[in-house]
Amino acid sequence: MTRTVYVNGEYLPENEAKISIFDRAFLMADGVYEVTSVLDGKLIDFEGHRVRLERSLRELDMPKPEAFDDLLEIHRELVRINDIEEGMIYLQITRGAPDDRDFVFPDPETTPATLVLFTQNKPGLANNPTAQKGIKVISIEDARWGRRDIKTVQLLYPSMGKMMAKKAGADDAWMVQDGFVTEGTSNNAYFIKGNTIVTRALSNDILHGITRAAVLRFAAEAQMQVEERNFTIEEAKQADEAFITSASTFVMPVVDIDGTAIGTGKPGNRALRLREIYLEESRKAAV
CATH class of the missing domain: 3.30.470.10 (Aminotransferase class 4, branched-chain amino acid transferase, N-terminal domain)
Known part of the structure; x- marks a missing residue:
């Protein structure tokens, strides 16, 4: 049709x-x-x-x-x-x-x-089976223009990043600038250590994600700690869990970064719970 x-x-x-x-x-x-x-x-x-x-x-x-x-x-x-x-x-x-x-x-x-x-x-968007197995990401240089906070149609480099990931047998890429992770090619990036979620603070360097704002609010309500700061790929590799957020993936667990398994190498309980909360609360407020 x-x-x-x-x-x-x-x-x-x-x-x-x-x-x-x-x-x-x-x-x-x-x-x-x-x-x-x-x-x-x-x-x-x-x-x-x-x-x-x-x-x-x-x-x-x-x-x-x-x-x-x-x-x-x-x-x-x-x-x-x-x-x-x-x-x-x-x-x-x-x-x-x-x-x-x-x-x-x-x-x-x-x-x-x-x-x-x-x-x-996109039938099955909410019940995406990928969330139950998680995704693999690689790290790449962030070669985009400086105003990533503006959601422009300049998407060539993010598209190239996704192709780099595909060629490496991964699902997506986290971009790195001056040694620190900025974000994914079309999503915000996070890791969890203990009861703390770490993600880069808002600035011109990253997109001010709408899903990001909601997930961090729900995380705080669930008594999780949130740290908005720069972090490295190596720090993320040592995490208990990792995940991304976007309007199309909601909360998606990351189970491997540059070939290193994160935590158990399977989606973590906290990331999966945040996905459940996000979907539940977002459906209640949908228009």
Whole structure:
């Protein structure tokens, strides 16, 4: 069945959706995005994603599309039309499509922002069997630009990182800068030692994960200690458990880093419990 997508105010069959070759996301990676999960036909932490999207636009001095205040309604309509029970909605805003290629930002009065949304149907997203066996990660150099806190469409290096991991027989990669882990290619990174969760503090160096914020809040409510600080790969290898978080993986245990088994080499009880709590509480608050 052909998906219905949203492009600049219109709901269209995916094979009829088009944007200009002069769109600045295509030519300059001049765009931002968000991915919101859908469980039981409802949106998970929509408001958190909306707030972060607004911040990304503000940090890049990018105008909001006219339909910005209607985003919740648009998300819900796409879920309804495409009959999504479990999956994701991808949203992208770009600086628009001027008449020609130019490094200088176009005038927003004459070049309106481009707004695109589409759904991805992912049955079994919540009960992903990978969570019961965990994932393996490798460490790679972090060669991205400095503003990782802005969720831009500049995803070439993260994509290359995932391919490096695949070639090494792993599932993902943790990026390292100046000797310390920043984050995963599309997720935030953590380890657990005793009753303490360690993860890098928020800054321009990492994405301010929406799932990250929720999981750390739930962890504190579960009487776990949280340390937000720099840490090394070697420190993570000595941990009892490790995991990642993202809107599409929720809480995903990490069982191997650079060929070293973490803890027992199997998903740890604390990470699995955090996944259960996150899914339970997020479903309660879903819209």
